[in-house]
Amino acid sequence: MSNVPVAVVTGSNKGIGLAIVKALCKQFPGDVYLTSRDPQRGQAAVAQLQQEGLRPLFHQLDIDDLQSIRALRDFLKEKYGGLNVLVNNAGIAFKVDDTTPFAVQAEVTLKTNFFGTRNVCTELLPLIKPYGRVVNVSSMVSSSALGGCSQELQQKFRSDAITEDELVQLMTKFVEDTKNSVHEKEGWPNTAYGVSKIGVTVLSRIQARLLNEQRKGEHILLNACCPGWVRTDMAGPKATKSPEEGAETPVYLALLPSSADAPHGQFVSNKTVKPW
Numbered sequence: 001m002s003n004v005p006v007a008v009v010t011g012s013n014k015g016i017g018l019a020i021v022k023a024l025c026k027q028f029p030g031d032v033y034l035t036s037r038d039p040q041r042g043q044a045a046v047a048q049l050q051q052e053g054l055r056p057l058f059h060q061l062d063i064d065d066l067q068s069i070r071a072l073r074d075f076l077k078e079k080y081g082g083l084n085v086l087v088n089n090a091g092i093a094f095k096v097d098d099t100t101p102f103a104v105q106a107e108v109t110l111k112t113n114f115f116g117t118r119n120v121c122t123e124l125l126p127l128i129k130p131y132g133r134v135v136n137v138s139s140m141v142s143s144s145a146l147g148g149c150s151q152e153l154q155q156k157f158r159s160d161a162i163t164e165d166e167l168v169q170l171m172t173k174f175v176e177d178t179k180n181s182v183h184e185k186e187g188w189p190n191t192a193y194g195v196s197k198i199g200v201t202v203l204s205r206i207q208a209r210l211l212n213e214q215r216k217g218e219h220i221l222l223n224a225c226c227p228g229w230v231r232t233d234m235a236g237p238k239a240t241k242s243p244e245e246g247a248e249t250p251v252y253l254a255l256l257p258s259s260a261d262a263p264h265g266q267f268v269s270n271k272t273v274k275p276w
């Protein structure tokens, strides 16, 4: 088994994830795994970074596929005996002019952004070693979507006592409510992506609390963040930040020094803790 520290970035064959891998290859003292659901796209991205003199490693990972997540888990357990840095970056968004029915957009978006990310956390968080760092890439849209929720939902999502099961029930209810065309009546905002990212931010707060309760003394720091508005296939060419600039906050959180005890359980944007 290797004692080399290891970092994994989900959805890193392009966009912000690729820029995070690039930065980690330069700054993280260990093995950095570029992962992709499609091995060809992943290997092409590895080859691109190799051209730049960087040495990322590759592992397949489709966060929608539990078998794929578990294969990565078993590989990390066997080769490294755990994991030091996990960046949950993989995500999807329908374009604003997409005519796919809203209920379908809700189901598909929540499946990857919330349920897929949660499944990765369920399988990989137990592997995180002491002083490990976990970064869940959410979005400022999670904050604006929270503001668009009913008072009752806002209270639940801001609660310091909400459980992961309760969060899962709420995310499931959103999808059901869109199918029954009652989501607005039930207090939800009209954004599937926004609700999926509320899920990511609240999940991060819950996971950080559980780490405090169950693994106190291991100095693991886990946060959600927004990369900013970044020029990628998701956000388009008009966005204000380059992928490298978008990677800055996730990389800052992934590389928090071992002496740091904060931020933890926060929502971070531009390297600054934001109120939730």
Ligand code: NAP
Pocket: 010, 011, 012, 013, 014, 015, 016, 017, 036, 037, 038, 041, 061, 062, 063, 064, 089, 090, 091, 092, 093, 112, 116, 137, 138, 139, 140, 226, 227, 228, 229, 230, 231, 232, 233, 234, 235, 239
């Ligand atoms: P992007 O260019 O569209 O890249 C998304 C990445 O996620 C791709 O590598 C994609 O792989 C991967 N992915 C999607 N579904 C996956 C799955 N089921 N399993 C594994 N990988 C999957 O988007 P981006 O702008 O870099 O976004 C990265 C993260 O930042 C997302 O979580 C996004 O919500 C968040 N974010 C972005 C912005 C922005 O302005 N761009 C703002 C706030 C937050 P494929 O190539 O196979 O599709």
